[in-house]
Amino acid sequence: MTTILLSDPLVHAIRVRDNGEPLVPLPFAQAVLVRSGLAERLGRARSVLPSGVDLRVIEGHRGVADQRAIIDEYSRELRVLHPDADEVELTRLYSRFVAPVAVAPHVAGAAVDLTLVDEGGEDLWMGTPVDATPEQSGGACWFAADVDPTARRNRAVLAHALTGAGLVNYPTEWWHWSYGDRYWALMSGADHAIYGPVETGVPA
Known part of the structure; x- marks a missing residue:
């Protein structure tokens, strides 16, 4: 099965009808803002985790400037590794790790980067650190990668927990899950x- 990346025209073609839900702090991660509907679903996901296991949410909503900064930094790395790549190919390559601004789930307040922790707050082993690029991880960042039994x-x-709460995974990043954005709608x-780009708590 072919992986659909966030740069794919199929994702860009999805209509957005923002339902106006605000950005809210997660009750269990106050520094992280997400749309209220996503916050509710994350709470639901936590309730079905095994005893002694919890979610650690690292990032939720991300502003446009921050999104562009990540794209620019990673694109510079990719240009060195792929000097012959044109802009279309470069966009495809960077979208394995960071979404084009127009369709970025984080910019819509629709995505979280997260992992699992034990009852002492220590991260469980997932095969790679959160935010390991395909190059850094040798491809192990893909959710379906051939990782060791503990990580699997x-x-x-x-x-x-997350699919049961209605979220979808971005398959090149085991830690990235979203609800309500264009990628979620397609998948x-x-x-x-139901969520488009948003800044400072006011849907665009």
Whole structure:
């Protein structure tokens, strides 16, 4: 099965009808802002995790400037590694790790980067650190990568909780899950996205 990346025209073609939900702090991660509907679903996901296991959310909403900064930094690395790549190919390559601004789930307040922790707050082993690029991880950042049994088991626990709450994974990043954005709409079969770009708590 071919992986659909966030740079794919299929994602850009999804309509957005923003439902106006505000950005809210996560009750269990006050520094992280997400849309209220996503916050509710993350709470639901936490409730079905095994005893002694919890979510650690590292990032939620991200401003446009921050999104562009990540794109620029990673693109510079890719240009060195792929000097013959044109802009279309470069966009495809960087979208394995960071979304084009126009369709970025984080910019819509629709995505979280997260992992699992034990009851002492220590990260469980997931095969790679959060935010390991395809190059840094040798491809192990892909959710379905051939990782060791402990990491595979922990990824399955994470996926069970989050998919059960209605989120979808971006397959090149085991830690990235979203709800309500264009990628979610495409993957879930929804007629349209319900979250578009948002800044300072006011939907665009």
